[in-house]
Amino acid sequence: MIAVLAQLQIQERADSCVADDGICPGWIAENFDRYVAPFFQHVFLTLVSVAIGFAIAFALALVAHRRRWLVAPVVQVTGILYTLPSVAVFFLLLPITGRGNTTAIIALVAYTLLILFRNVITGLDGVPDEARDAGRGMGFTERQLLWRVELPLALPEIFAGLRIAVTSTVGLAALAFLAGAGGLGDALFDDYSFRSNVLVAGGLCVVLAAALDLAVLGVQRLLTPWAR
Amino acid sequence: MTLLLALLLGAFALAACGEDDESTGGESTEQPSSTDGGGSQIQRDEANAKIKLKIGSKNFTEQKVLGEIYAQGLRAAGYDISTDLNLGDEQTALKAVKGGDIDAYPEYTGTALLSFFGKKADELPKDPEAAYEEAKKGFEGEGLTAFPPTPFTSSNEVAVTQDTADKLGLENISDLEGQSEKLTLFGSPECRQRLDCLLGLQQVYGLKFKKFVPVDLEQRHDVLTSGRADVSIVFTTDPQIQREKEVLLEDDKGMFPPYNSTLVMKQETADDVGPNFEKTLDMIQNQLTDENMQELNARVDLDKKDAATVAKEYLTETGLISA
Amino acid sequence: MNDFVDAIQFIFRSQESQAGGARIGGAENLPLLWDHLEVTGAAMLLAIAIALPVGLILGHTGRGAFAAISVSNVGRAVPSVALIAFFIAFFPRTSAFVNVTLALALLAIPPILTNAYVGVRQVSTDATDAARGMGMSHGQIIRHVELPLALPLIFGGIKISTVNVIATATIAPLVGVLTLGDPIISGSVYGRAGQIGASIIVAALAVAAEVGLSAVQRAVTPTGVKLQNPKRRAQTSP
Numbered sequence: 001m002i003a004v005l006a007q008l009q010i011q012e013r014a015d016s017c018v019a020d021d022g023i024c025p026g027w028i029a030e031n032f033d034r035y036v037a038p039f040f041q042h043v044f045l046t047l048v049s050v051a052i053g054f055a056i057a058f059a060l061a062l063v064a065h066r067r068r069w070l071v072a073p074v075v076q077v078t079g080i081l082y083t084l085p086s087v088a089v090f091f092l093l094l095p096i097t098g099r100g101n102t103t104a105i106i107a108l109v110a111y112t113l114l115i116l117f118r119n120v121i122t123g124l125d126g127v128p129d130e131a132r133d134a135g136r137g138m139g140f141t142e143r144q145l146l147w148r149v150e151l152p153l154a155l156p157e158i159f160a161g162l163r164i165a166v167t168s169t170v171g172l173a174a175l176a177f178l179a180g181a182g183g184l185g186d187a188l189f190d191d192y193s194f195r196s197n198v199l200v201a202g203g204l205c206v207v208l209a210a211a212l213d214l215a216v217l218g219v220q221r222l223l224t225p226w227a228r
Numbered sequence: 229m230t231l232l233l234a235l236l237l238g239a240f241a242l243a244a245c246g247e248d249d250e251s252t253g254g255e256s257t258e259q260p261s262s263t264d265g266g267g268s269q270i271q272r273d274e275a276n277a278k279i280k281l282k283i284g285s286k287n288f289t290e291q292k293v294l295g296e297i298y299a300q301g302l303r304a305a306g307y308d309i310s311t312d313l314n315l316g317d318e319q320t321a322l323k324a325v326k327g328g329d330i331d332a333y334p335e336y337t338g339t340a341l342l343s344f345f346g347k348k349a350d351e352l353p354k355d356p357e358a359a360y361e362e363a364k365k366g367f368e369g370e371g372l373t374a375f376p377p378t379p380f381t382s383s384n385e386v387a388v389t390q391d392t393a394d395k396l397g398l399e400n401i402s403d404l405e406g407q408s409e410k411l412t413l414f415g416s417p418e419c420r421q422r423l424d425c426l427l428g429l430q431q432v433y434g435l436k437f438k439k440f441v442p443v444d445l446e447q448r449h450d451v452l453t454s455g456r457a458d459v460s461i462v463f464t465t466d467p468q469i470q471r472e473k474e475v476l477l478e479d480d481k482g483m484f485p486p487y488n489s490t491l492v493m494k495q496e497t498a499d500d501v502g503p504n505f506e507k508t509l510d511m512i513q514n515q516l517t518d519e520n521m522q523e524l525n526a527r528v529d530l531d532k533k534d535a536a537t538v539a540k541e542y543l544t545e546t547g548l549i550s551a
Numbered sequence: 552m553n554d555f556v557d558a559i560q561f562i563f564r565s566q567e568s569q570a571g572g573a574r575i576g577g578a579e580n581l582p583l584l585w586d587h588l589e590v591t592g593a594a595m596l597l598a599i600a601i602a603l604p605v606g607l608i609l610g611h612t613g614r615g616a617f618a619a620i621s622v623s624n625v626g627r628a629v630p631s632v633a634l635i636a637f638f639i640a641f642f643p644r645t646s647a648f649v650n651v652t653l654a655l656a657l658l659a660i661p662p663i664l665t666n667a668y669v670g671v672r673q674v675s676t677d678a679t680d681a682a683r684g685m686g687m688s689h690g691q692i693i694r695h696v697e698l699p700l701a702l703p704l705i706f707g708g709i710k711i712s713t714v715n716v717i718a719t720a721t722i723a724p725l726v727g728v729l730t731l732g733d734p735i736i737s738g739s740v741y742g743r744a745g746q747i748g749a750s751i752i753v754a755a756l757a758v759a760a761e762v763g764l765s766a767v768q769r770a771v772t773p774t775g776v777k778l779q780n781p782k783r784r785a786q787t788s789p
Binding site: 021080083084085086087088091092095163164167168170171172173174175178184185188189192193194195197198199201202205206209210213 | 624625627628629630631632633634636637639640641643714717718719721722725726732735736738743746747749750753754757758761
């Protein structure tokens with residue numbers, strides 16, 4: 001019966017590496033499946049947030065590209081969102097949007113807006129005038145100019161922004177557990193004195209960021225064959 | 229000597245039985261579960277499937293284990309259970325159940341009396357049953373119902389290391405008088421406003437600490453062993469107390485009430501859970517004694533197993549669900 | 552709107568905590584503010600002390616391009632919570648304040664290092680050749696030619712880092728270092744008003760740092776450089 005076992009086992013637990021909070025490969029191997037769900041939650045939060053953030057930032061940038069007076073205000077507003085500490089945004093949204101993914105995603109999206117908006121605008125601005133002139137010379141309309149000339153040439157800058165957004169979001173999503181959205185931060189904070197846990201949870205974050213960064217880079221290479 | 233030897237042999241035999249996958253009739257006579265009155269299995273009732281409940285919990289190990297035990301036990305009975313554990317402190321959890329974010333969570337009678345219903349130290353009942361009855365009355369006033377409590381009690385306690393106790397001659401909490409000005413107290417963030425924590429130490433014992441540092445609850449023992457804290461607030465079911473040989477100071481002025489765990493649910497929800505809910509709940513919790521709870525906590529905090537696994541072990545080892 | 556008014560009250564007036572008993576708000580915020588500034592300052596000083604020389608030397612010699620740029624990418628990928636947890640877990644006997652400072656300093660190094668590197672690389676070779684011709688040693692070239700010309704980008708990096716550290720210092724209370732993050736995290740003690748109030752103070756700090764350092768950045772940009780290239784920007788975005 002459990003009761004009798006308890007008296008005798010408190011003093012000497014079978015695995016003292018673990019009871020002493022050390023780095024225990026055995027424990028890591030046995031318990032690795034504990035990190036699977038948080039890992040995929042983390043991937044979900046990151047991808048969804050960057051996707052939504054990109055959609056919004058891209059649309060805003062296209063609009064602001066033709067109406068230059070919009071650029072400064074948008075940069076201001078997204079900039080302010082950026083200075084709010086992420087912890088604050090998670091906690092402040094909680095009573096409004098409840099615990100869970102929604103709150104976390106809203107906060108994470110807000111943080112990607114500045115980077116992505118700025119990079120799309122910069123990318124479009126960086127298109128050499130000669131290219132635009134050439135396009136106009138070929139009879140392109142403004143819209144064709146945008147999609148056939150400006151955007152393709154802006155891709156490197158846009159992708160640079162996407163890479164930054166993706167890695168930053170992986171980092172920020174580690175705090176999503178404060179909003180009840182799980183993720184690798186949840187696993188990390190479960191026992192942040194336990195070295196094995198910190199190494200695995202933290203390590204998986206870095207690995208995820210690196211993998212996503214490479215993935216975005218890969219897509220960039222695919223879409224810009226002329227840049228090779 | 230022979231008694232200890234017999235106990236040891238008995239324990240090893242039981243351990244061997246517990247690990248054995250073949251639970252034949254012959255082996256079951258070794259398990260004292262039949263003599264303990266527990267050990268009957270939870271029966272699945274199809275009628276329960278339409279009852280959906282979300283179980284929550286507060287933010288430390290024992291709570292997470294309790295939450296998982298209730299969730300898995302009720303699921304075995306056929307209820308539709310989801311969980312949202314690790315919500316936060318007692319105020320957060322109460323708000324969650326009142327607001328409908330969760331349907332139930334395990335609260336402690338003592339915590340409820342002090343933190344929710346504003347009882348003063350001298351008004352606290354010393355008897356666990358009396359504490360439960362008073363807490364139940366208080367919850368009824370909030371539109372909540374508190375189900376019958378667990379056998380185990382997990383009280384807040386003031387803890388120091390053996391060295392500190394020896395150096396400063398500490399046995400009771402009031403021994404800290406005159407000395408606490410040089411000591412740092414570590415506690416949970418909500419400790420500052422709780423009468424069974426820093427606030428109580430200030431008001432009931434008149435203690436002033438050099439510094440109070442709020443840390444995450446799960447750190448309550450690490451801060452003592454690493455030397456960062458002189459004094460820490462711990463729970464009596466913590467396995468680390470024995471392992472790290474910490475000293476619990478006597479509550480000579482009676483600041484701490486009894487703390488049995490009781491499942492708290494909104495009255496309307498409780499009205500719809502069906503007639504067998506309370507019986508199932510009783511089956512699930514009547515083997516949660518002090519020693520058992522401490523062992524379960526040890527499996528999470530010392531063996532670093534996760535709460536869900538440990539909850540399952542509890543339910544299978546007590547025969548409540550089949551392995 | 553009510554919440555906002557309560558928040559302003561929290562910033563300026565001391566009051567009782569949510570469940571009663573503890574004092575919060577008003578003057579009680581000052582120790583939190585001080586600790587926040589202390590940990591930010593310490594982390595930034597440490598970060599600059601490490602990142603600036605390394606970035607300058609790497610930029611001067613032209614080696615380690617890959618490292619200097621990658622450190623930024625890797626740095627962004629490590630979540631601040633993980634860094635702090637790492638230090639607490641591996642150095643449990645060190646004070647939490649020191650652990651948090653070290654973690655924040657690590658967080659602050661990448662933008663400064665990368666920007667120092669890029670800043671030095673962008674100094675025109677004409678200037679460095681002229682300096683070499685005048686007989687300056689490497690150290691003198693770094694100090695008298697490259698550093699001044701790279702200052703705008705360097706301050707850009709310092710600006711990015713400072714804002715980052717101010718924001719990240721809000722999670723320090725999770726490990727026992729009481730900064731302005733405490734009201735945000737311990738909502739049950741401080742209430743909504745406290746959470747919003749503290750967020751406003753932190754945001755104000757971040758904006759002040761951004762504005763102040765932008766001004767410094769403009770002040771150290773030699774006029775010639777300003778006129779020459781108005782659109783020059785750092786290769787690291789925020």
